[in-house]
Structures are given as C-alpha cells and as structure tokens.
Amino acid sequence: MSTAAPPADVKPSAAPTETLSDYARRWWSNVRGGELGSLPIVVGLIIIAIVFQLQNSHFLTAGNFVNLIVQTAPYAVIAMGVTFALLLGEIDLSIGFVSGVGGVLTAILLTPDGNVLPIWVVLIIVLGAGLAIGTLHGLIITKVGVPSFVVTLAGLLAWNGAVLLLIGSKGTVILQNDFIIGLANNFVPGGTAWILALVCVALYAAVLLVRQRSRRGAGLEVDPPLIVALRVVSLAAALAIIVYVATQDRGVPYAGLVVAGLYVGWTFVLNRTKFGRHIYAVGGNAEAARRAGINVDNVRIACFAIVSVMAVLGGLILASRLRSVDTNTGGGQALLYPIAAAVIGGTSLFGGRGTMKAALLGAVVMLGIDNGLGLLGLSSGTKFVLTGGVLLLAVTVDSISRRGRAASGRA
Amino acid sequence: MTDETGGRREAPSTSPILELRKVSKSFGAVQVLYDVDFHVAPGEVMALVGDNGAGKSTLIKCIAGIHPIDGGEVVFERDKVNIHGPKDAADLGIEVVYQDLALADNLDVVQNMYLGREEVSSLLRLDETAMEKRASETLKGLSVTTIKSVRQTVAGLSGGQRQSVAVAKAVMWNSRVVILDEPTAALGVAQTRQVLELVKRLGEQGLAVILISHNLHDVFEVADTITVLRLGQNVAEFKRTETNQQKVVEAITAGTLSEVPGRSSEVMA
Numbered sequence: 001m002s003t004a005a006p007p008a009d010v011k012p013s014a015a016p017t018e019t020l021s022d023y024a025r026r027w028w029s030n031v032r033g034g035e036l037g038s039l040p041i042v043v044g045l046i047i048i049a050i051v052f053q054l055q056n057s058h059f060l061t062a063g064n065f066v067n068l069i070v071q072t073a074p075y076a077v078i079a080m081g082v083t084f085a086l087l088l089g090e091i092d093l094s095i096g097f098v099s100g101v102g103g104v105l106t107a108i109l110l111t112p113d114g115n116v117l118p119i120w121v122v123l124i125i126v127l128g129a130g131l132a133i134g135t136l137h138g139l140i141i142t143k144v145g146v147p148s149f150v151v152t153l154a155g156l157l158a159w160n161g162a163v164l165l166l167i168g169s170k171g172t173v174i175l176q177n178d179f180i181i182g183l184a185n186n187f188v189p190g191g192t193a194w195i196l197a198l199v200c201v202a203l204y205a206a207v208l209l210v211r212q213r214s215r216r217g218a219g220l221e222v223d224p225p226l227i228v229a230l231r232v233v234s235l236a237a238a239l240a241i242i243v244y245v246a247t248q249d250r251g252v253p254y255a256g257l258v259v260a261g262l263y264v265g266w267t268f269v270l271n272r273t274k275f276g277r278h279i280y281a282v283g284g285n286a287e288a289a290r291r292a293g294i295n296v297d298n299v300r301i302a303c304f305a306i307v308s309v310m311a312v313l314g315g316l317i318l319a320s321r322l323r324s325v326d327t328n329t330g331g332g333q334a335l336l337y338p339i340a341a342a343v344i345g346g347t348s349l350f351g352g353r354g355t356m357k358a359a360l361l362g363a364v365v366m367l368g369i370d371n372g373l374g375l376l377g378l379s380s381g382t383k384f385v386l387t388g389g390v391l392l393l394a395v396t397v398d399s400i401s402r403r404g405r406a407a408s409g410r411a
Numbered sequence: 412m413t414d415e416t417g418g419r420r421e422a423p424s425t426s427p428i429l430e431l432r433k434v435s436k437s438f439g440a441v442q443v444l445y446d447v448d449f450h451v452a453p454g455e456v457m458a459l460v461g462d463n464g465a466g467k468s469t470l471i472k473c474i475a476g477i478h479p480i481d482g483g484e485v486v487f488e489r490d491k492v493n494i495h496g497p498k499d500a501a502d503l504g505i506e507v508v509y510q511d512l513a514l515a516d517n518l519d520v521v522q523n524m525y526l527g528r529e530e531v532s533s534l535l536r537l538d539e540t541a542m543e544k545r546a547s548e549t550l551k552g553l554s555v556t557t558i559k560s561v562r563q564t565v566a567g568l569s570g571g572q573r574q575s576v577a578v579a580k581a582v583m584w585n586s587r588v589v590i591l592d593e594p595t596a597a598l599g600v601a602q603t604r605q606v607l608e609l610v611k612r613l614g615e616q617g618l619a620v621i622l623i624s625h626n627l628h629d630v631f632e633v634a635d636t637i638t639v640l641r642l643g644q645n646v647a648e649f650k651r652t653e654t655n656q657q658k659v660v661e662a663i664t665a666g667t668l669s670e671v672p673g674r675s676s677e678v679m680a
Contacts, residue, residue: 211539211540214540215540215543217540218540218541218543218544219544220540220543220544220547221560272536272537272539273535273536273537274529274531274535274537277518277522277526277529277537278527280515280517280518280522281515281518281522281526281527283517284515284516284517284518285513285514285515285516287511287513288513288514288515288526289515289526289527291497291513292513292526292527292528293498293527293528294526294527352515352516352517353517
C-alpha cells in the first residue's frame with residue numbers, strides 16, 4: 001500500500017445495491033449521451049425481419065433461418081477477426097484473400113492423391129499459414145513503420161496472386177474431406193443442441209453470480225438482482241429460439257457452434273485478460289500505453305496475427321459451404337462484408353471502441369439483407385446499392401451518436 | 412532578510428527525501444542546467460517556478476530518468492542513486508504526472524489507474540474486484556469525491572477529475588515523491604481549486620510533492636517552499652510564509668546568476 005493509502009479504519013461503504021430505477025436511469029442517460037450499445041442494431045434487425053417478411057413470406061421460415069446461420073458464419077468469423085485491427089485504429093484489407101488462401105490451401109492439401117495428410121495436420125498447417133501471414137503484416141507495420149492500409153493493400157494483391165498460383169491450371173478444386181464439408185453442411189442433433197444451450201445458460205448464470213458475490217464481498221456496488229436475472233433469461237430465450245427454430249428444419253449447423261465458441265473465447269480475451277485490456281489501451285491512447293510499460297509493438301503484431309488466423313478460419317467455413325474452391329475464392333464480399341459488419345455493429349474505425357458482439361450482430365444484419373434481397377430475386381446491382389445504403393445509414397447513426405457523446409463529454 | 416533576491420535558505424527541519432547536488436545537464440553545446448541544488452522533504456510541497464526556458468522540464472525529466480545527468484549527484488534518502496530510466500525512478504517511488512496526463516479515454520477510471528500493472532487472479536483472468544476496490548479506496552483516501560463511479564470512462568470526466576485520476580494513479584504504487592507538471596494549466600477556477608486541494612492533501616499524507624507551475628497564485632496557495640530556476644540555475648529558494656509574490660517574480664526575472672563558463676554574456680551585472 002502506498003503512503004497515500006487510506007488509513008485502515010476507513011471502511012468501504014456497506015455494499016450498495018443499485019435500485020432498478022437507478023439502473024434504468026443510468027442506461028437511459030447513457031443512450032442519450034451516445035452510448036447506444038446494441039440498441040440500434042437490434043432495432044435494425046427487427047426492421048429487416050419485418051420488411052423482408054412482408055415482401056416474401058419465406059424470409060422468416062425455419063429453413064431460411066438455418067440458411068442464414070450457414071451464410072453468416074464465415075463472415076462473422078472474419079468480422080470478429082478484423083475487429084482486432086479496427087480496435088487498434090488500424091485496418092486489414094487483406095482478409096478476403098487471406099481467407100481465400102486458407103480455403104484453397106485446405107482443399108489442395110486434402111486432394112486425394114494417395115498420400116492425403118490427416119485432417120489435424122492439415123488444420124495445423126493452414127492455421128499456421130494464417131499465423132505466419134498475420135505476423136508478417138504486423139512486423140512490417142510495426143518494425144518498418146509502413147501504414148497498415150498500405151501493407152494490407154499490398155497483401156490484398158499478393159495473396160490474391162497466391163490463391164491463383166495455388167489453384168494453378170486446375171480452375172476449381174472440389175473439397176473431398178467429410179470433416180471440412182461437415183462444418184457448414186452437417187447439423188448438430190436436436191438433443192445435443194438443447195443440452196449445449198442449457199450448459200451455456202447455466203455457465204453464464206454461474207459467472208454472473210460469482211461476480212456478484214465477489215463484488216458484494218469486497219463492498220462494491222452490485223447490479224440489481226432483477227437485472228442479473230433478466231440477463232440470464234434473455235440469453236436463455238435467445239438460445240432457445242435459435243435452437244427451437246433451427247431444429248424445426250435441419251438443425252444448428254456445426255459452423256454455428258464454431259462461431260459461438262470463437263465469440264465466447266475472444267470476448268473473454270478482450271474483456272477479462274491483460275492482453276485484451278492492452279489492446280483497448282493501445283487503440284485509445286498508444287502513448288499512454290507505451291508510458292504504462294505496455295509493449296505496443298507486440299500488441300499490434302499479435303492483433304494482426306489474430307486477424308489473419310480468423311480470416312483463414314472463415315475461409316475454411318466458406319469453402320465448406322461452397323464445397324469447392326476456385327480462382328475467385330476470397331474475392332467479392334469476403335473483404336468488405338466483414339469490415340462493414342464490424343462497423344455496422346458499432347466498432348469505431350478510429351480505434352479503442354468495438355466488441356465481438358458488434359461484429360457478430362453486424363454480420364447477421366449484413367447477411368440478413370443479402371439473404372432477403374436474394375429471396376426477392378433482385379439483380380446484383382440493386383443488391384449492392386441497397387447494401388451500401390444500409391452501411392451508410394449505420395455509420396450515420398454512429399456519427400450522430402458520437403455527436404451525442406461529444407455533447408455529453410464522452411467523445 | 413536572507414531571502415531578499417536570491418538568498419539561499421537552509422533545508423527544512425525534516426531531512427530531505429530527494430536532493431539534487433550541483434546537477435548539470437547540457438544538450439550538445441547548450442548548457443541547460445548548471446549546478447542546480449534542490450531538495451524536497453516528505454510532507455513538503457515544493458514549487459518549482461521559473462520562466463519559459465528556465466530548465467524546469469529538463470530538471471524533472473532528469474529526476475524521472477528520461478535524461479541522464481552530466482554532472483552532480485542525485486541523493487535519495489541519503490543514498491546517492493543513479494537513475495538510468497523511468498523504471499529506476501518508479502522503483503525508487505518517484506512518479507511523474509505529465510501535463511498530458513497519459514490517460515486512455517476509452518478506458519474507465521479503474522482500468523486507467525491499473526494500466527500496465529493489472530492484477531491477475533487465476534487462468535489469466537483479471538482480478539476486477541480487487542482492482543476496483545483498491546482504486547476506489549485510493550481515490551477515497553485522497554478525498555476525491557467528485558468522481559461518482561470508478562466504472563465510467565475517462566472521456567466523460569472533467570479536466571479536474573482527469574487530473575485527480577492521474578494523480579491517484581501516481582500515488583497508488585508506493586510512491587514517495589510525486590512530480591506534477593503544470594497540473595492546473597488547462598483548468599477553470601473550480602477545477603483548479605479541486606486540484607490544489609488534492610495537492611495539499613498529498614503533502615498532508617506525507618508525500619514529497621514537486622509542483623511545477625507558472626501560476627504564482629496557485630503556488631502561494633499550496634506550496635511550503637518555492638525554488639526559482641532562471642536560465643538553468645536555481646537563483647532563489649523561499650519559504651512561502653516568509654515571502655510574497657513580488658519577491659518571487661523578481662527572482663524569476665532578475666535573480667542573480669553565477670558565472671557559467673562559456674556563457675559570460677548572460678551574467679547579470
């Protein structure tokens with residue numbers, strides 16, 4: 001304890017429990033101050049569901065719901081990855097073709113030609129390639145000092161070239177491994193899905209209760225019990241709806257489980273570990289982080305490595321969904337959908353602000369629109385124009401809310 | 412009348428925790444500090460004043476270990492010490508609160524106070540409860556009551572509150588000497604009052620405080636002793652109770668300089 005520490009007889013005030021009305025008032029003052037959280041995106045999702053359901057009654061069917069999960073999964077994974085670059089205030093434009101490299105490399109290594117490698121060896125090689133690519137980007141950005149925009153723009157071209165070189169003259173490589181194909185095309189049995197959902201809810205409740213108890217033990221302010229209960233119930237409701245609707249059709253795809261696992265894992269890393277804290281610090285004020293003794297370069301390199309590894313994972317799921325890879329793999333939407341998803345979810349391009357939840361919900365919005373417009377049978381031109389409009393709208397909402405933050409001194 | 416334009420005073424009754432003896436520093440051909448003597452005792456608020464270019468910033472950077480000194484010695488608790496980097500200074504218990512405060516706006520108060528020194532419980536998990544508890548206690552110990560929640564982001568705090576967080580961050584780590592660089596420069600009247608109260612309290616809690624300020628009004632409000640730097644030399648030391656603003660201003664602008672080799676043209680007649 002420092003010499004300036006309070007004398008031992010200063011008791012922490014008796015554990016105060018915030019009342020429900022206090023909590024609601026604080027939440028509302030945050031919203032007015034521009035801390036919108038997930039509010040706009042949830043409203044957006046509801047609007048999307050209503051609009052498309054009115055246009056085409058197939059939008060809100062179990063079958064389309066399962067399709068939506070499968071379509072969202074790869075982009076959600078890449079979006080969660082690229083959030084790590086955005087949190088630093090950097091950008092990674094190479095994610096599309098790095099995901100392509102992942103998909104193509106997997107397909108080629110698994111082509112049956114007499115000496116097929118075991119699947120786990122292939123996975124290690126492919127994820128290792130992602131790690132190497134990201135580390136290379138990070139090293140050039142930090143040690144040489146080339147801006148991330150330029151390094152990853154060069155990466156965009158170079159890894160596109162790598163995809164073409166790997167495919168060679170074959171044109172298209174059909175995926176022939178049941179495990180990889182199963183990611184997007186096999187489904188968790190109904191019973192197992194329900195048990196997993198139940199375990200998730202139980203673990204979440206346990207984590208919240210333990211935190212509540214340790215805070216009360218330390219004499220710190222605790223959330224009202226009703227709010228804690230509400231959180232658990234809303235997670236339970238969300239998971240129950242997902243599992244129930246999905247099992248009406250084929251079930252929850254394994255890709256959905258991969259997304260859920262990555263979401264929980266990375267959320268823990270960002271919010272509950274030193275490394276995650278340092279990422280936010282570097283994104284918020286790199287100089288303050290440096291003076292606090294944080295190795296800013298290492299944090300940056302690690303983040304770019306995570307971006308590329310996640311891109312490769314997303315590429316695996318994308319390849320699994322299409323059951324093949326070709327010369328276009330990694331092009332098109334694989335670059336811009338994930339960045340758009342993260343931004344729509346509320347991740348700031350200036351660094352320091354963003355969550356895994358933002359990337360996940362943003363991906364659902366992007367792919368929901370993509371899916372709905374597809375059902376309406378609109379031309380690609382119309383699709384792109386409308387998707388662009390939604391992206392602009394989302395960023396506008398963010399800018400206006402940032403003005404709210406500035407007005408209330410939170411900018 | 413020893414303190415009339417440049418009279419040197421004896422050390423205060425308590426023995427100094429940090430003492431500089433004949434410290435010199437030059438950048439290339441420019442002699443920035445010349446034979447500076449300077450000391451501060453536990454529980455003492457020592458104001459370091461001087462015009463722009465007097466060497467105040469260089470002096471604190473020398474103490475903080477950012478610049479190595481060329482000559483003279485630094486004595487900490489009667490032992491001669493060599494400070495080779497910010498880490499050495501921190502290990503001795505010397506913390507500097509720079510003017511820009513070095514806070515991350517997107518992090519909350521607790522996260523900022525523990526930045527780079529987070530406490531980890533098990534499985535790499537941050538021990539949020541322990542950190543929040545100690546951060547609140549430190550703020551409470553400094554009677555910082557204006558910060559309602561330690562879980563709000565620093566972006567939402569006023570200038571005075573941010574200064575309080577930066578100071579609390581500095582004193583939380585067993586610090587003995589706290590150096591404040593222009594803590595009130597960017598603050599309004601009420602905020603300045605808040606910060607000056609905090610500075611006084613640091614002294615009352617037994618820390619040695621070095622306050623760098625341009626504002627003599629603030630200095631006279633909180634300081635026990637006043638050291639005047641002029642053109643890299645300390646030209647006067649005053650006890651606050653035995654002097655007035657006019658004498659300090661005279662020392663800042665026209666204090667007697669001693670002969671500096673190679674800079675004779677600037678020696679006062």
